[in-house]
Amino acid sequence: MSTPSSFAQLPGPPYYAVIFSSHRTLGDDGYGKMAEQMIELASLQPGFLGCESARDAEGFGITVSYWSSTEAIAAWKSNVDHLVAQDRGRRGWYEHYQVRVARVERAYGKPAT
Amino acid sequence: MSTPSSFAQLPGPPYYAVIFSSHRTLGDDGYGKMAEQMIELASLQPGFLGCESARDAEGFGITVSYWSSTEAIAAWKSNVDHLVAQDRGRRGWYEHYQVRVARVERAYGKPAT
Numbered sequence: 001m002s003t004p005s006s007f008a009q010l011p012g013p014p015y016y017a018v019i020f021s022s023h024r025t026l027g028d029d030g031y032g033k034m035a036e037q038m039i040e041l042a043s044l045q046p047g048f049l050g051c052e053s054a055r056d057a058e059g060f061g062i063t064v065s066y067w068s069s070t071e072a073i074a075a076w077k078s079n080v081d082h083l084v085a086q087d088r089g090r091r092g093w094y095e096h097y098q099v100r101v102a103r104v105e106r107a108y109g110k111p112a113t
Numbered sequence: 114m115s116t117p118s119s120f121a122q123l124p125g126p127p128y129y130a131v132i133f134s135s136h137r138t139l140g141d142d143g144y145g146k147m148a149e150q151m152i153e154l155a156s157l158q159p160g161f162l163g164c165e166s167a168r169d170a171e172g173f174g175i176t177v178s179y180w181s182s183t184e185a186i187a188a189w190k191s192n193v194d195h196l197v198a199q200d201r202g203r204r205g206w207y208e209h210y211q212v213r214v215a216r217v218e219r220a221y222g223k224p225a226t
Contacts, residue, residue: 006136006173007211017132017215019177021165021222023119052134054167054175060119062167062175064132098120098222102130102215109134109211 008050008066013104015049016067018076022097024059034083034097039063041079047072066104073101121163121179126217128162129180131189135210137172147196147210152176154192160185179217186214 020038042048047068055061067073133151155161160181168174180186 006171007134013213017130017213019130019132019217021120021177052173052175054169054173056167056169058119060165060167062165062177064134064175064177096223099220100126100130100217101219102217104132104213104215106214107212110209 006052008052008064010049010066010107013107015104016070016073017102017104018065018067018073019100019102020063020065020097021099022061022063024055024061037083038080039065041083042076045072045076045079048076070101119165121165121177123162123179123220126220128217129183129186130215130217131178131180131186132213132215133176133178133210134212135174135176137168137174150196151193152178154196155189158185158189158192161189183214 022034039051039053042051042065049066049068051063051065053061053063065076067076135147152164152166155164155178162179162181164176164178166174166176178189180189
């Protein structure tokens, strides 16, 4: 059985996805904190549709947030950048992540959505 | 420190992403097997650029594969569908997943890529 709460409930395409990949190490758990804070900020933004996230036992994680428009993503990114800037003096964890912004053109699954 | 092998090394946008979300339960590990088989098939396909994958302790996983074109994705999907059809008589695990196909328009990260 699946875990419904883990799957984002989204409208039909097109919409936008922000794919955030990060790695959290035993020595620095800031990567995970960053991902959590990014999603906390995202959920407060107009145009936020939902998100899905998973992090493995080795500390590598993928968080995908879904958005109604690139404008909504830009507003979110400005907040994330501010968050990162605030943390810059404390830690260097923000140095290790990848972000990819994509336009979702097709979506399908089982059970059908 | 990051784990370089966990991050896909990709060319600059545009390219395409297939975001595969699935849930593996204690009672049926087929979801994880499906994800692994999908990537095994992907790596054999022309136009496959790379992939990133993470699954959490609760069994929810996200695998993102990256492609040079929608044609490459279509060829891969036909193989995946065949795989699923082969397994259909054995198990129902293929009933619980979500697939989203997206065109990556921007990519950035730290260290810069």
